[in-house]
Amino acid sequence: MKIALAQINTTVGDIRGNTKKIIDYIDAARKLNIDLVVFPELAICGYPPEDLLLKNNFIESNLHSLHDVVDKTENIAVILGFVDKDRDGIYNSAGVIQDKKLIGVYHKILLPNYGVFDEKRYFKEGKEVKVFEISGEKIGINICEDIWGNDIVKYDREKGAEIIINISASPYHYKKIKERENIISNKARNYNVPIFYCNLVGGQDELVFDGASMIFDKVGNLIGRAKQFEEDLLVYEDGVNCRIEKIPDEEEEIYKALVLGVRDYVFKNNFRKVVIGLSGGIDSSLTATIATDALGRKNVVGVFMPSKYTSDQSRIDAETLAHNLGIKFVTIPINSILQTYLIALDKEFAGIKRDIAEENLQARIRGNILMALSNKFGYLVLTTGNKSEISCGYATLYGDMAGGFAPLKDVPKTLVYRVAEWRNEINTVIPENVFIKAPTAELKENQKDEDTLPPYEILDRILYYYIEKDKSAEELISLGFEREIVLKVVSMVDRAEYKRRQSPPGIKITPKAFGKDRRMPITNKFAN
């Protein structure tokens, strides 16, 4: 039996486009004499469809498209994800199709409802493990979470399954691929059964699905793996060595996740070009580099917006970066605009010394300029803030936080440097000086991030425990961090929730990102 895992990049809601892609892959598979071609979870409607699932016409349209696929399966079998429906509700489902007949439907039993997942909001739980016979092989079919939890594979085996096929939409975060590999390998070995795992690929708002579909033999050895972060068709044939794509090191993997996330967000939302405020710092430099790799240099515009606090070195670094990337570079000074604001506010601000209000005004003028360019030319604005900043609220709402997408939103500052270093190894695009100089917002004289924040090496470790591990302040102190710093950081994180609620979406690359992954109340008097 010849099985192909068709790891496709779907778009949420694009039922017609996804269906066309599925049919194209079926045709391609048929030409390769494939017996069975497998598509990811909810391939027809895209994942996660969120509240589109509450629309009856969305469900009907997806069912209609399932039957379009059925009609295109002459001489081939297909397993694919769709939304099934009965009188009780809707189901996250796998359709099993052979030679123009829908021979069965499996309903996902284990519905994840944690982290970024809300499947119990929409779906009824499946009640029955199912094994189908396709070309004489007994195949147990399950969906994503089903294989992470207990017992489904065991019941598949008890029902006679000789092969397990799992269709997934498993979002990326760093080290996740190893988790998946361990889980599935153990299931294969424990139940003495080969497992074919077909994962989604592509970006969808905050999520990137990384593909890397896998095949394990019945003793748990990895015997096949598709590409990560790309569409791929992984073909398996008995007795023939299957392809095993290499998995890159962590920095490269994260970089590729960010590139795919940016590309899909921009293009799937019908934008072509992006505009980025370049400050000469590491965050905007890496953001522009990712954007250039994702979209091509002609689709990226860098805007340098100096104030009187901007150093010459910042201009040199920003301009050098733009030159190295080959992107358009525009300079728009903000001093005169700031002056007119200060004149307009003069009466109200009279006698009060300069403070954060004037600092934020500069950031907001820059935000306005980028948005004006966005409105005029149809660019999407990419923001440049990293996870450390957004955690602490060290960012200006409607200022540097203004934009449609925030590529580094889930990348802590220390990791920004590591990823940028990795990228520079390919070719030096980010000027060396950007790595060396102390981070600064340049919103007042001689300002440095460390005037306000602890050193990033310490800050990022505190944030890791506080945000990703939900440790309390006392637990952090007992881990050896200084009490004063811990209390300061925890308080900054809690107070910045209102800012995060208004920040653009970014790409999840850690086990716990902001956004749908971490749902904190704004009104919150809990003393951590």
Place this chain on the structure above:
Amino acid sequence: MKIALAQINTTVGDIRGNTKKIIDYIDAARKLNIDLVVFPELAICGYPPEDLLLKNNFIESNLHSLHDVVDKTENIAVILGFVDKDRDGIYNSAGVIQDKKLIGVYHKILLPNYGVFDEKRYFKEGKEVKVFEISGEKIGINICEDIWGNDIVKYDREKGAEIIINISASPYHYKKIKERENIISNKARNYNVPIFYCNLVGGQDELVFDGASMIFDKVGNLIGRAKQFEEDLLVYEDGVNCRIEKIPDEEEEIYKALVLGVRDYVFKNNFRKVVIGLSGGIDSSLTATIATDALGRKNVVGVFMPSKYTSDQSRIDAETLAHNLGIKFVTIPINSILQTYLIALDKEFAGIKRDIAEENLQARIRGNILMALSNKFGYLVLTTGNKSEISCGYATLYGDMAGGFAPLKDVPKTLVYRVAEWRNEINTVIPENVFIKAPTAELKENQKDEDTLPPYEILDRILYYYIEKDKSAEELISLGFEREIVLKVVSMVDRAEYKRRQSPPGIKITPKAFGKDRRMPITNKFAN
């Protein structure tokens, strides 16, 4: 037996403050010779605590406070909501306490996971209906959703319950009180049992809990009702007529929900004062009126920011409103600021005609001015956009959408007028002219909302069906709306999702609000 429903206003995370309030009410009840005093769902930690529930120290702190309450129950019985914990997980629970002993714990069985609710994200389901004997009475206890679903009251009765007590945190939307009354009245009548329903009161981010706790006799008659939108202690005694507070008409009820929502958001987030951009239009007029009623006139600042497109009449209307309300009124013209932006952008914009970019710049300058005042003086900025605008994206991101809280976010424009008219009946604060003139953003010459949007009477009906009822475009057309208008509105709503994702929270007053209530993907190619 003398029972009191203590409908208190808790704050999420303020475990110490909530506990102190609970103990104060217990003391007050004891002085009234109450036998049993009942508090709302999750009274100790506030509702909904969201991802605070994932923090172990949050759960421990709440358990610790439960025992503080237990110690204060000499000669009285108490039922109250808290988070219980066992080796399997955590439970949305009711503690039953009598005379310094925790005599039992009930775990909520039906966990809502739709609309604004995510209880399956956190809680394990309770497995057992429970009936407790308190002062010789057999009392079946359940929690919120338990009484909306089937069978729990039936099982309570089968277990011998002679009284049912339900503790709730039921969020407000218009007409909801009637739904609750019908549901509970039917349960009482069907199972021939009196029901005591204790609801939470207060604002929490997007939600307002309206209180209006109720008592039904065993044939389903309403025999007691607490105040709506206020803390209250409703006392019931056998053979004594109980108080039944009146429920206001819809406009008044909505107005009060908005006032409570604003007051609690502002004060619970440690602000004292708010600042509002006054345009002379109905939205900012109503927002300022609500804020003044919620916070007091000394805590509201109105800022009028004219451009060359601003009419004299707008200034007169804004100034008259501020005068009528007795709030501070500041004028900050934006023309000169706009000019410096246009000069700075001159090179980039050369040869391109004026469009939405210049319009949005004006709105964003105003946003920046309000935020500068916020940063300088610690004011919270209230935005003034209504649900019709935010639905269609007829609002400027980082412009008129800039602010910490959006009181009218869930109020359609036609309802804005109705609510404002109701408020003006008390005393005329909003100038009559504001009701008469055509709505305009005044961002270009002779601009009217209806240049871009259908008439609000039609728009609001389309939005009702499309957003609250999830009807498709075709269904809307078959209801009699013009195809062209339907397709335009539906497309505007879908394309504005990215703006809504970055909008401040507002107060839910309809069955489906934006925010946690309606979770649409941004990247979405579904053709409705």
